[in-house]
Amino acid sequence: SAVISQKPSRDICQRGTSLTIQCQVDSQVTMMFWYRQQPGQSLTLIATANQGSEATYESGFVIDKFPISRPNLTFSTLTVSNMSPEDSSIYLCSVLDGPYGYTFGSGTRLTVV
Amino acid sequence: AQKITQTQPGMFVQEKEAVTLDCTYDTSDPSYGLFWYKQPSSGEMIFLIYQGSYDQQNATEGRYSLNFQKARKSANLVISASQLGDSAMYFCAMRLPFGGYNKLIFGAGTRLAVHP
Numbered sequence: 244s245a246v247i248s249q250k251p252s253r254d255i256c257q258r259g260t261s262l263t264i265q266c267q268v269d270s271q272v273t274m275m276f277w278y279r280q281q282p283g284q285s286l287t288l289i290a291t292a293n294q295g296s297e298a299t300y301e302s303g304f305v306i307d308k309f310p311i312s313r314p315n316l317t318f319s320t321l322t323v324s325n326m327s328p329e330d331s332s333i334y335l336c337s338v339l340d341g342p343y344g345y346t347f348g349s350g351t352r353l354t355v356v
Numbered sequence: 357a358q359k360i361t362q363t364q365p366g367m368f369v370q371e372k373e374a375v376t377l378d379c380t381y382d383t384s385d386p387s388y389g390l391f392w393y394k395q396p397s398s399g400e401m402i403f404l405i406y407q408g409s410y411d412q413q414n415a416t417e418g419r420y421s422l423n424f425q426k427a428r429k430s431a432n433l434v435i436s437a438s439q440l441g442d443s444a445m446y447f448c449a450m451r452l453p454f455g456g457y458n459k460l461i462f463g464a465g466t467r468l469a470v471h472p
Contacts, residue, residue: 274458276459276460280399284464285447285463285465286447286460286462288461291457291459299457335401344403344406345403345451345460346403347400347401349400350399350401352399
């Protein structure tokens with residue numbers, strides 16, 4: 244199965260700033276997904292990152308707040324923009340790895356102060 | 357509406373006993389996949405088991421088995437011979453391959469505590 248390197252693993256950021264999270268996959272994958280997990284909550288899909296086209300965002304998430312890049316089939320970034328304390332969450336990337344499996348990155352624990 | 361429901365916020369079990377974590381789902385798509393993931397306190401998502409909607413037999417993976425009752429739209433996870441290391445959050449998830457563009461949607465999760 245694919246191996247994902249997600250960086251940073253954690254960060255503490257000032258409100259009003261932006262943080263870019265990177266996911267590097269050791270093989271080419273068509274579909275990459277970005278999730279948010281608020282404290283004590285389940286995973287919520289932010290967007291599907293498509294190579295060569297705009298990301299597809301879920302209801303409640305907008306590109307201005309969570310811009311996503313997908314320059315090739317092994318790499319993607321998620322930026323959390325103009326952060327507020329409500330953005331404190333774990334952010335995870337995931338790839339569709341074969342016909343059934345999904346592999347997740349180790350997550351980025353973001354705290355906004 | 358496509359939805360995953362986990363009604364047990366927390367469960368506890370004695371070490372070496374079996375435990376069942378409940379999951380029900382709702383979809384009108386005839387083709388779907390059901391997953392269970394374990395999330396320890398470190399935050400990583402660990403794949404446990406998969407069941408396809410057309411699979412005739414219940415999935416098993418070591419100590420994990422999935423009790424798939426399609427007519428009732430339930431996909432309960434059974435963990436046999438619980439170990440202290442099984443203490444974690446457990447999420448049921450559903451893949452929607454066509455209309456859902458292969459998205460995974462997750463239930464609210466169940467926190468399992470294994471007692472010695």
